[in-house]
Amino acid sequence: MSAPKAALDAIVEVLRKHKKGVSDDVLQKELPQMTPQDRAKAINDLLGSKRLQLFHVGTGSKRTMHYKEITAEEAAKYKGLGPEETLLYQQIKSVGNTVDAGGRGRLLLGGKGWRGVRGSSPSDHTPLPHPRILDITQPCKAAHPQKYTENQFDAAFIDALRDACMQFIQRKGNTTLREIGEFIASKKFAKVDLRDEDIHSIIQTLVYDGRVDTVADEFDEEDHFTPIMHPVPPATAFTSIPCGVCPVFSECRDDGVVSPATCEYFDKWLEF
Template sequence: MSDNKSENDIKEKILNLAKKNPKGITDKDITVAIPELKASDLVIVLNKLLQQGCFDLYNQGGSLSYRLKTQVNKQAVKGADNEEKVVFNLIEEADNKGIWIRDIRVRSNLANTQLTKVLKSLESKKLIKAVKCVNASKKKVYMLYNLEPDRSISGGAWYQDQDFESEFVDILNRQCHRFLQQRADKIKNNPRGPIIGRTQSYATAAEVQKYITDLGISNVKLEVEDVITILNTLVYDGKAESSVYPDGSKVYRAIESLIPAPGIVQVPCGICPLVLKCCSTGLVTPQSCTYMTEWLE
């Protein structure tokens, strides 16, 4: 970093990265995104950004995470009236878990109509947003506009607008299994012997996550924990087994199911989202069902 210009360029890149990752970024994320940045320069730039009050510092799983401060919002709310400031501060405090309207009302002491007006005004200024809770369809919580809702609110990668994406989960399930299967097939007749071959057929969740990310089948960013959830379903289904490496990391490998699943277990109706609408007459019937036809073939 020879001059001010390159320092400013780096600052801008880091700030842009932080904007794209509202949950926060770590040193590692920055070095991956800006590989040319030296470790000593990274420390200098981060210290300056922290001094300028650009970031909030968090401890995320043992490593430091930098989260962009809601400065812009603070500026925008400066000229607002007192009610808006009070409501904004309560919502800001709630972070990405959000706050329920009833709690805002109790804590702000505002009347119903007044509060609705304030919330609408803040929403129209794009300072806050209302987010539906995945576990209570009628419950909405408010959080700052630029925050990504916590998993307990959004349901994580498996939910889209409160709906469980069963098809997406099914595709991921098959792709994860495919990856493990391919790895197992590759080292089937390992010349170095069956024990080494067996060890090499294990894959970590991070490897599977990289494979899924490279496939580009997911619009949402899948975390390693998401992939672990899918891999665990493969273990429960008897399609994979898990083990723990000496360093403590959990690994997975595809296995041949010892007993084929009995036919009745494979009936598509068990996981069919239309099962409640399916009957002998009407639009959805077993006679016209393609899943059923495929299963019977």
């Protein structure tokens, strides 16, 4: 049986007064007319409907349980989580994304795949990904905005490797995978040794970007890499006009809602 609505509203009102959270003692003082049973029932209902958040304040014998109201925005994030997962989420949040390995395994079982928590491998390339909460601002995130992705690899680290490979190929003119591997190893970009396949995959992305050519050599069977001979032009006539990059280009008609005569992109382009 659920608690009466009046009791729920009274507790929420008290919680709103104390934005940083209140302990059970404070609640008792603020709501003297409410019996402990009614209060417990109301708190459980609020926890069940993800309107209330539980957290601990203090350590050791001074550790007390506090309640805090959850905003609508926060509540959306807890949607689909069970009570245990909610607590784990709160724990990760409270410790600032440095959860211990014991909690990690359980969290991955329950939390991976959910949009609030993502696995990512840090730059020391340990096999087990660290659980992270996306909306927690981290100092490292500012420096490497693409560091943690769904792809489970470190994009910033890959980009750094790609740039290093590109510079090496440009400097050497014609080089092999072995030479590039030696260069990467000598520069100690990674704490662990990168395999040839990894470096080859990275160089292949440079090939797909149109920055590097793969050429076969008559004298050895190894693939050779050179800077691209026919580079992609820096600009085209088509994309220099608004139509070239217009998102509603396919809907543009002479007498339509979107038309060249009333086009805002043209207006901006022709503003001198």
